Amino acid sequence: MVNKTLFQCPNCKKPLNKGQKQYFCPNGHSFDIAKQGYVNLLLASHIGTGKPGDSKEMIKSRREFLDKGYYQEFSDTLNNMVVETLKAEHSDNISIFDAGCGEGYYVSRLKQNFSAFYNTKNLDMYGIDVSKPAIQYAAGRDKDIHFAVASSYHVPMLNNSVDCILCLFAPRDEQEFKRILKPSGKLLVAAPGPRHLYSLRKFIYDSPDIIGQKGTVEEDFKLLEHKIVSYSITINDKEDIFNLFNMTPYSRHSDAETENKLKTTGEFSTEVEINIRVYQKA
Numbered sequence: 001m002v003n004k005t006l007f008q009c010p011n012c013k014k015p016l017n018k019g020q021k022q023y024f025c026p027n028g029h030s031f032d033i034a035k036q037g038y039v040n041l042l043l044a045s046h047i048g049t050g051k052p053g054d055s056k057e058m059i060k061s062r063r064e065f066l067d068k069g070y071y072q073e074f075s076d077t078l079n080n081m082v083v084e085t086l087k088a089e090h091s092d093n094i095s096i097f098d099a100g101c102g103e104g105y106y107v108s109r110l111k112q113n114f115s116a117f118y119n120t121k122n123l124d125m126y127g128i129d130v131s132k133p134a135i136q137y138a139a140g141r142d143k144d145i146h147f148a149v150a151s152s153y154h155v156p157m158l159n160n161s162v163d164c165i166l167c168l169f170a171p172r173d174e175q176e177f178k179r180i181l182k183p184s185g186k187l188l189v190a191a192p193g194p195r196h197l198y199s200l201r202k203f204i205y206d207s208p209d210i211i212g213q214k215g216t217v218e219e220d221f222k223l224l225e226h227k228i229v230s231y232s233i234t235i236n237d238k239e240d241i242f243n244l245f246n247m248t249p250y251s252r253h254s255d256a257e258t259e260n261k262l263k264t265t266g267e268f269s270t271e272v273e274i275n276i277r278v279y280q281k282a
Contacts, residue, residue: 005146006095006126006161010041015158018146038139038147041156042130052151053131059103062247063137066105068240074229074274075106078168078190079113081227085186085278086164093122097162097180099152100170101127104138107145107166126157155180164188178220178281186280187221193228193273197248200270204250204258221279229276234269241268 007016009025016023016031023039024030031039042052054062065071086094094114098107107127114123128150129135139147150156153173157180165177168190177187217223235241245251245262 006097006124006158007039007041007146007148007156008158010043010046010150010154010156016156034136034139036136036139037143038135038149040132040149041128042149042151043154046151046154047130053129054102054134055131056133058247058251059131059134059137061243063103063105065240065243065247066103068237070233070235070240070244071105071272073231074190074272075109076113077227077229078106078166078188078276079110081225081276081278082110082164082166082188083113085188085225091163093124094118094164095124095162096126096164096166097155097157098125098127098166098168099155099172099177100167101129101138101147102131102134102168102170104134104141104145104147106168108138108142110166111142111145126162128152128156152176166190174217174219174221181281183281186224186278187217189217189277189279191275193230193275195230195271196273197244197270199268200244200248201250203262203268204245204254216277217279220282222282223277224280225276225278227276229272229274231272232269233272234267236267238263238266241265244268244270 003018005016005018009016009029011029012027014025014027016025022030022032031041033039101107104127111125125145127138127145128148130151132149135147135149152171155176159179160182162180163182163185165187242262
């Protein structure tokens with residue numbers, strides 16, 4: 001059985017069809033489907049040296065931390081915003097694409113949220129990440145979402161094919177997003193605010209900067225909505241505390257003393273502050 005998809009061939013940009021064991025395009029390019037169900041569409045020319053994306057250890061920590069529900073309030077707010085945004089489309093078929101989906105926590109919860117009122121057979125969902133371990137986890141989480149190893153700077157999606165793009169704490173290429181979005185499509189960008197995880201940074205660094213991730217889109221998009229999700233979390237499990245640290249970029253710039261101090265901390269409270277912005281093509 002052959003199914004049409006919204007993926008495009010990374011070699012020739014033609015549509016990719018999905019067979020039992022491979023994705024293939026009309027020009028004869030083919031890509032094997034891994035046993036977990038994902039496909040690797042990342043070409044060597046799309047990456048530099050070494051293994052791209054987050055490591056297996058970071059991904060494992062993020063999966064375990066998110067599955068405990070610490071970011072569920074943010075996830076629920078995001079889901080409600082996506083649902084309300086897409087309700088106005090009045091379409092029988094909805095396509096959603098998560099650019100930099102990581103281990104699939106947010107996109108899989110979004111799908112579960114949609115299933116409460118929408119026929120998921122008409123819901124076409126896709127996720128990509130440059131990290132192969134992340135996509136392996138994501139594909140294991142939900143077999144009905146199309147997952148691929150791919151770069152957000154070389155998005156393997158067809159032109160004007162997507163109703164909604166999610167870009168959550170991930171790098172992005174706005175021109176690629178503009179290319180794949182339908183004329184009425186929406187882009188949701190989530191980025192940390194200035195106070196996000198400030199207490200964690202204060203615990204790690206002597207002089208933590210109050211910084212945020214650039215979450216605004218500059219060109220070719222019009223801002224429709226901006227919401228700030230802000231709350232505190234208290235973590236009473238040593239493993240959860242270390243997983244939070246290990247899943248962030250801060251773990252790349254810390255020493256063994258900091259890691260040992262975190263591993264012996266029994267309770268920790270910190271802030272969650274995330275900006276969610278909804279855009280439409282201008």
